Amino acid sequence: MLATLIILCHNKLPCTQRCLRALVQHSVAPGSWELVVVDNGSTDGTRAWLTGELRHLAATHNLNLRVLTNDRNVGCSTARNQAIAAATGQVLAFLDNDVAPRTRDWLPRLLAELEAQPRTALVGPKLVYPTAPHLIQCAGVGISPRGHVCFRGRGEACDDTRFNQPIAVQCLISACLVARATLVRESGGFDEAFNPVQFEDFDLCYRLRQQGWEARYLPSVEMYHFESTTTQGTPTMTNPAVVVRNGLTFQRRWRNMFSREDGPTEADCRWRSLPPVPFETIGELPLI
Numbered sequence: 115m116l117a118t119l120i121i122l123c124h125n126k127l128p129c130t131q132r133c134l135r136a137l138v139q140h141s142v143a144p145g146s147w148e149l150v151v152v153d154n155g156s157t158d159g160t161r162a163w164l165t166g167e168l169r170h171l172a173a174t175h176n177l178n179l180r181v182l183t184n185d186r187n188v189g190c191s192t193a194r195n196q197a198i199a200a201a202t203g204q205v206l207a208f209l210d211n212d213v214a215p216r217t218r219d220w221l222p223r224l225l226a227e228l229e230a231q232p233r234t235a236l237v238g239p240k241l242v243y244p245t246a247p248h249l250i251q252c253a254g255v256g257i258s259p260r261g262h263v264c265f266r267g268r269g270e271a272c273d274d275t276r277f278n279q280p281i282a283v284q285c286l287i288s289a290c291l292v293a294r295a296t297l298v299r300e301s302g303g304f305d306e307a308f309n310p311v312q313f314e315d316f317d318l319c320y321r322l323r324q325q326g327w328e329a330r331y332l333p334s335v336e337m338y339h340f341e342s343t344t345t346q347g348t349p350t351m352t353n354p355a356v357v358v359r360n361g362l363t364f365q366r367r368w369r370n371m372f373s374r375e376d377g378p379t380e381a382d383c384r385w386r387s388l389p390p391v392p393f394e395t396i397g398e399l400p401l402i
Contacts, residue, residue, distance in 0.1 A: 115225060117147045117292070118203030122193045123211045124154040127163060129340065129393055130211045137209070138171050140401060142219040148178040150200050152193040155186040189309025194288075198295075198303050206298055208315075210289040212340040212393075216242060218401050220335045224292045227280070227332050235327035236293045236319060238286035239335035240267075240277065243388075244396050248272045251339050254283035254331035255316065257372040261365035262383035263316075266331075269386045278333045284377060286329050288315035290337045297322055312353075313360040320368045336402065340393050 119137065123130045134151070149172060153161045164181045172179035182196055198206060205225060217223065220239060227237045241251040253267035265287075267277035301321045308314035319329045 115146075115205060115229070116203040117143075117205045117207055117221060117225060118197075118201035118295070119147060119149045119207045119209060119221075120152075120194060120197040120201065121149070121209050121211055122152045122154055122190060122197075123156060123160055123164075124187050125156045125158045125160060126211065127156070127158050127160045130160060131163065133209070133211045133214055134168055135171065136214040136399070138168075138175055138177060140218060141215055141221055143221045147221065148180070148201070148203060150180045150182065150197045152182045152197050153184065154188060154193050155184050187310065189306065190311040191304035191306045191309050191314045194314075195303040195306070198298060201295065204295055205292050206295045207292045208288045208290070210339075213241075213290050214244070214338045214399055216248075216336040216338050216399065216402055217334070220337060221292075223335045224332060227330065228292055228294065231328065231330060233326070233328050234282075234330045235297045235322040236286055236291050236329045237332050238283075238291040238329070239337045240272070240331070240333045241287070241289060241339040242272055242336050243391060244338040244340055244399055245391055248336075248338075249388075250274065250277060251341055252287055252289070253277040253333065254281070254329075255285035255287060256378040256382070257284045257316070257368075257375070258377045258380055258383050259373050259375070260380060261361075261369060261372055262380060263361075264378040264383040266378075269388055272336070280330060280332050280334075282328045283331045284323075284329070284372065284375060285316045285319040286331065288318075289339050291315070293318075293322075297327065301325075307363060308360050310356060311360075312357050313364040316364055317367065320371060324371065338399055340391060340396075341388075
Protein backbone atom coordinates (compact mmCIF):
# COMPACT_ATOMS: atom_id res chain seq x y z
CA MET A 115 0.00 0.00 0.00
CA LEU A 116 1.54 3.29 -1.11
CA ALA A 117 1.17 6.16 1.35
CA THR A 118 1.54 9.81 0.39
CA LEU A 119 2.69 12.16 3.16
CA ILE A 120 1.35 15.69 2.63
CA ILE A 121 2.87 18.68 4.42
CA LEU A 122 2.25 22.39 3.95
CA CYS A 123 4.62 25.17 4.93
CA HIS A 124 4.46 28.95 5.02
CA ASN A 125 7.70 30.44 6.38
CA LYS A 126 8.93 29.16 9.79
CA LEU A 127 11.81 27.37 8.07
CA PRO A 128 13.47 25.98 11.26
CA CYS A 129 10.21 24.28 12.19
CA THR A 130 9.80 22.81 8.71
CA GLN A 131 13.40 21.57 8.75
CA ARG A 132 12.96 19.76 12.07
CA CYS A 133 9.73 18.16 10.90
CA LEU A 134 10.90 16.96 7.50
CA ARG A 135 14.36 15.84 8.59
CA ALA A 136 12.80 13.78 11.38
CA LEU A 137 10.17 12.26 9.10
CA VAL A 138 12.69 11.29 6.43
CA GLN A 139 15.52 10.16 8.71
CA HIS A 140 13.74 8.60 11.68
CA SER A 141 10.48 7.13 10.41
CA VAL A 142 10.30 3.37 10.03
CA ALA A 143 8.05 3.16 7.00
CA PRO A 144 6.67 0.38 4.83
CA GLY A 145 8.40 -0.31 1.52
CA SER A 146 6.78 2.40 -0.53
CA TRP A 147 5.83 5.91 0.45
CA GLU A 148 6.17 9.33 -1.09
CA LEU A 149 6.28 12.90 0.14
CA VAL A 150 4.41 15.89 -1.28
CA VAL A 151 5.31 19.29 0.20
CA VAL A 152 3.43 22.47 -0.68
CA ASP A 153 5.19 25.79 -0.09
CA ASN A 154 2.47 28.38 0.42
CA GLY A 155 4.29 31.53 -0.64
CA SER A 156 7.18 31.44 1.85
CA THR A 157 9.65 34.33 1.82
CA ASP A 158 12.24 33.08 4.33
CA GLY A 159 14.28 30.66 2.24
CA THR A 160 11.92 27.73 2.68
CA ARG A 161 11.52 27.13 -1.04
CA ALA A 162 15.29 27.00 -1.64
CA TRP A 163 15.71 24.52 1.25
CA LEU A 164 12.91 22.29 -0.05
CA THR A 165 14.34 22.13 -3.55
CA GLY A 166 17.93 21.84 -2.31
CA GLU A 167 18.71 20.04 0.94
CA LEU A 168 15.38 18.25 1.26
CA ARG A 169 15.55 16.98 -2.31
CA HIS A 170 19.05 15.62 -1.63
CA LEU A 171 17.90 14.05 1.66
CA ALA A 172 14.96 12.37 -0.05
CA ALA A 173 17.19 10.99 -2.79
CA THR A 174 19.57 9.59 -0.17
CA HIS A 175 16.67 7.66 1.37
CA ASN A 176 15.19 6.59 -2.00
CA LEU A 177 12.10 8.66 -1.28
CA ASN A 178 9.99 10.11 -4.06
CA LEU A 179 9.55 13.84 -3.37
CA ARG A 180 7.33 16.39 -5.05
CA VAL A 181 7.55 20.06 -4.12
CA LEU A 182 4.62 22.26 -5.17
CA THR A 183 4.97 26.04 -4.91
CA ASN A 184 2.47 28.86 -4.66
CA ASP A 185 3.38 32.51 -5.10
CA ARG A 186 1.15 33.43 -2.15
CA ASN A 187 -0.53 31.76 0.79
CA VAL A 188 -3.61 30.28 -0.88
CA GLY A 189 -4.93 28.75 2.36
CA CYS A 190 -4.70 25.35 3.97
CA SER A 191 -7.63 23.68 2.20
CA THR A 192 -6.62 24.89 -1.26
CA ALA A 193 -2.99 23.85 -0.80
CA ARG A 194 -3.90 20.44 0.59
CA ASN A 195 -6.23 19.88 -2.34
CA GLN A 196 -3.34 20.68 -4.68
CA ALA A 197 -1.29 18.01 -2.91
CA ILE A 198 -4.15 15.50 -3.03
CA ALA A 199 -4.34 15.99 -6.80
CA ALA A 200 -0.61 15.28 -7.08
CA ALA A 201 -0.61 12.28 -4.73
CA THR A 202 -0.45 8.72 -6.04
CA GLY A 203 -0.88 6.86 -2.74
CA GLN A 204 -3.90 4.80 -1.74
CA VAL A 205 -3.58 6.41 1.70
CA LEU A 206 -2.99 10.09 2.42
CA ALA A 207 -1.12 11.10 5.56
CA PHE A 208 -1.66 14.75 6.45
CA LEU A 209 0.86 16.34 8.82
CA ASP A 210 1.51 19.88 9.97
CA ASN A 211 5.06 21.19 9.75
CA ASP A 212 5.20 21.43 13.56
CA VAL A 213 4.93 17.65 14.09
CA ALA A 214 7.72 15.10 14.55
CA PRO A 215 7.65 11.35 15.19
CA ARG A 216 7.92 9.96 18.71
CA THR A 217 6.97 6.42 17.64
CA ARG A 218 9.45 5.27 15.00
CA ASP A 219 6.99 3.01 13.17
CA TRP A 220 4.15 5.52 13.39
CA LEU A 221 3.17 5.16 9.73
CA PRO A 222 3.00 1.33 9.54
CA ARG A 223 0.92 1.26 12.72
CA LEU A 224 -1.57 3.82 11.45
CA LEU A 225 -1.81 2.05 8.10
CA ALA A 226 -2.31 -1.32 9.79
CA GLU A 227 -5.15 0.07 11.89
CA LEU A 228 -6.79 1.52 8.78
CA GLU A 229 -6.57 -1.86 7.03
CA ALA A 230 -7.84 -3.75 10.08
CA GLN A 231 -10.94 -1.55 10.44
CA PRO A 232 -12.90 -1.80 7.17
CA ARG A 233 -15.41 0.92 8.14
CA THR A 234 -12.74 3.37 9.27
CA ALA A 235 -11.93 6.27 6.94
CA LEU A 236 -9.43 8.16 9.09
CA VAL A 237 -6.98 7.24 11.86
CA GLY A 238 -5.10 9.65 14.11
CA PRO A 239 -2.37 9.19 16.77
CA LYS A 240 -1.91 10.49 20.28
CA LEU A 241 -0.32 13.95 19.99
CA VAL A 242 1.99 14.85 22.87
CA TYR A 243 3.98 17.90 23.94
CA PRO A 244 7.69 17.86 23.04
CA THR A 245 8.95 18.52 26.59
CA ALA A 246 9.06 15.97 29.42
CA PRO A 247 6.88 14.50 30.82
CA HIS A 248 5.26 14.68 27.36
CA LEU A 249 1.71 15.43 28.43
CA ILE A 250 -1.12 14.71 26.02
CA GLN A 251 -1.93 17.51 23.61
CA CYS A 252 -4.77 15.77 21.77
CA ALA A 253 -6.20 12.24 22.02
CA GLY A 254 -8.87 12.70 19.41
CA VAL A 255 -11.53 15.38 19.44
CA GLY A 256 -15.00 15.59 20.93
CA ILE A 257 -17.73 18.03 19.94
CA SER A 258 -20.30 19.03 22.55
CA PRO A 259 -24.03 19.08 21.74
CA ARG A 260 -23.69 22.87 21.42
CA GLY A 261 -20.78 22.57 19.00
CA HIS A 262 -17.84 23.35 21.27
CA VAL A 263 -14.52 21.57 20.80
CA CYS A 264 -12.76 19.33 23.32
CA PHE A 265 -9.23 18.05 22.77
CA ARG A 266 -9.53 14.77 24.66
CA GLY A 267 -6.86 14.31 27.32
CA ARG A 268 -5.32 17.74 26.89
CA GLY A 269 -2.74 18.30 29.65
CA GLU A 270 -3.14 14.82 31.12
CA ALA A 271 -0.36 12.28 31.66
CA CYS A 272 0.75 10.44 28.55
CA ASP A 273 0.01 7.08 30.20
CA ASP A 274 -3.44 8.07 31.50
CA THR A 275 -5.50 4.89 31.06
CA ARG A 276 -8.57 6.92 30.01
CA PHE A 277 -6.81 7.79 26.76
CA ASN A 278 -4.87 4.59 26.08
CA GLN A 279 -7.51 2.56 24.26
CA PRO A 280 -8.27 2.70 20.52
CA ILE A 281 -11.67 4.28 20.07
CA ALA A 282 -13.95 5.83 17.49
CA VAL A 283 -14.09 9.60 17.99
CA GLN A 284 -16.13 12.43 16.58
CA CYS A 285 -13.15 14.17 14.98
CA LEU A 286 -9.40 14.09 14.46
CA ILE A 287 -7.08 17.02 13.92
CA SER A 288 -5.06 17.17 10.72
CA ALA A 289 -1.82 17.91 12.56
CA CYS A 290 -1.43 14.19 11.93
CA LEU A 291 -3.97 11.80 10.45
CA VAL A 292 -4.13 9.16 7.73
CA ALA A 293 -7.12 8.72 5.46
CA ARG A 294 -8.26 6.56 2.56
CA ALA A 295 -7.41 8.55 -0.55
CA THR A 296 -10.44 7.42 -2.55
CA LEU A 297 -12.84 8.57 0.16
CA VAL A 298 -11.12 11.93 0.55
CA ARG A 299 -11.30 12.56 -3.19
CA GLU A 300 -14.90 11.37 -3.50
CA SER A 301 -15.91 13.73 -0.68
CA GLY A 302 -14.33 16.69 -2.48
CA GLY A 303 -11.20 17.03 -0.36
CA PHE A 304 -10.96 19.92 2.08
CA ASP A 305 -13.65 22.59 1.79
CA GLU A 306 -12.07 25.88 0.76
CA ALA A 307 -14.78 27.73 2.67
CA PHE A 308 -12.54 27.11 5.70
CA ASN A 309 -9.50 28.91 4.28
CA PRO A 310 -7.08 30.11 5.45
CA VAL A 311 -7.19 27.41 8.18
CA GLN A 312 -9.17 25.97 11.14
CA PHE A 313 -12.08 23.49 11.19
CA GLU A 314 -11.39 22.17 7.68
CA ASP A 315 -10.28 18.86 9.26
CA PHE A 316 -13.38 18.57 11.47
CA ASP A 317 -15.56 19.29 8.46
CA LEU A 318 -13.89 16.47 6.50
CA CYS A 319 -14.37 14.09 9.43
CA TYR A 320 -18.07 14.90 9.63
CA ARG A 321 -18.59 14.57 5.87
CA LEU A 322 -17.10 11.09 5.95
CA ARG A 323 -18.89 10.15 9.15
CA GLN A 324 -22.18 11.31 7.64
CA GLN A 325 -21.63 8.63 4.98
CA GLY A 326 -21.25 5.97 7.68
CA TRP A 327 -17.46 5.94 7.97
CA GLU A 328 -15.53 6.10 11.23
CA ALA A 329 -12.76 8.36 12.55
CA ARG A 330 -10.51 6.36 14.89
CA TYR A 331 -7.96 7.33 17.55
CA LEU A 332 -4.92 5.04 17.97
CA PRO A 333 -2.98 5.73 21.21
CA SER A 334 -0.17 3.25 20.48
CA VAL A 335 1.20 5.83 18.03
CA GLU A 336 2.60 9.03 19.54
CA MET A 337 3.70 12.12 17.67
CA TYR A 338 5.26 15.30 19.05
CA HIS A 339 3.33 18.48 18.31
CA PHE A 340 4.70 21.98 18.78
CA GLU A 341 1.20 23.32 19.37
CA SER A 342 0.09 26.22 17.13
CA THR A 343 3.56 26.83 15.70
CA THR A 344 2.19 26.37 12.19
CA THR A 345 -0.51 29.04 12.51
CA GLN A 346 0.69 31.49 15.16
CA GLY A 347 2.52 34.63 14.14
CA THR A 348 1.38 34.66 10.52
CA PRO A 349 0.92 38.40 9.82
CA THR A 350 -1.73 37.87 7.14
CA MET A 351 -4.00 35.96 9.53
CA THR A 352 -5.66 36.92 12.83
CA ASN A 353 -5.94 33.42 14.28
CA PRO A 354 -8.58 34.05 17.00
CA ALA A 355 -10.89 35.75 14.50
CA VAL A 356 -10.45 32.91 12.01
CA VAL A 357 -11.23 30.34 14.72
CA VAL A 358 -14.49 32.12 15.59
CA ARG A 359 -15.58 32.59 11.98
CA ASN A 360 -14.82 29.06 10.83
CA GLY A 361 -16.17 27.62 14.07
CA LEU A 362 -19.53 29.22 13.38
CA THR A 363 -19.50 27.86 9.83
CA PHE A 364 -18.78 24.38 11.18
CA GLN A 365 -21.53 24.64 13.80
CA ARG A 366 -24.16 25.77 11.31
CA ARG A 367 -23.24 23.00 8.89
CA TRP A 368 -23.10 20.06 11.32
CA ARG A 369 -25.45 20.97 14.20
CA ASN A 370 -27.90 18.34 12.95
CA MET A 371 -25.28 15.69 13.79
CA PHE A 372 -23.33 16.83 16.85
CA SER A 373 -26.45 18.04 18.68
CA ARG A 374 -27.66 14.42 18.76
CA GLU A 375 -24.32 12.79 19.56
CA ASP A 376 -23.08 11.77 22.97
CA GLY A 377 -20.30 14.35 22.91
CA PRO A 378 -18.42 15.93 25.81
CA THR A 379 -20.08 18.28 28.26
CA GLU A 380 -19.60 22.04 28.07
CA ALA A 381 -17.39 21.78 31.17
CA ASP A 382 -15.17 19.27 29.36
CA CYS A 383 -14.77 21.78 26.53
CA ARG A 384 -13.28 24.54 28.66
CA TRP A 385 -9.90 25.17 27.03
CA ARG A 386 -7.05 24.14 29.31
CA SER A 387 -4.41 26.81 28.91
CA LEU A 388 -0.89 25.42 28.99
CA PRO A 389 2.33 27.45 28.77
CA PRO A 390 3.74 27.62 25.25
CA VAL A 391 6.87 25.67 24.44
CA PRO A 392 9.44 27.91 22.71
CA PHE A 393 10.44 25.99 19.62
CA GLU A 394 14.04 27.15 19.78
CA THR A 395 14.58 25.68 23.26
CA ILE A 396 13.89 22.07 22.27
CA GLY A 397 16.84 19.84 21.47
CA GLU A 398 16.90 16.23 20.32
CA LEU A 399 13.50 14.55 20.66
CA PRO A 400 13.59 10.99 22.07
CA LEU A 401 12.10 8.18 20.00
CA ILE A 402 10.26 5.12 21.23
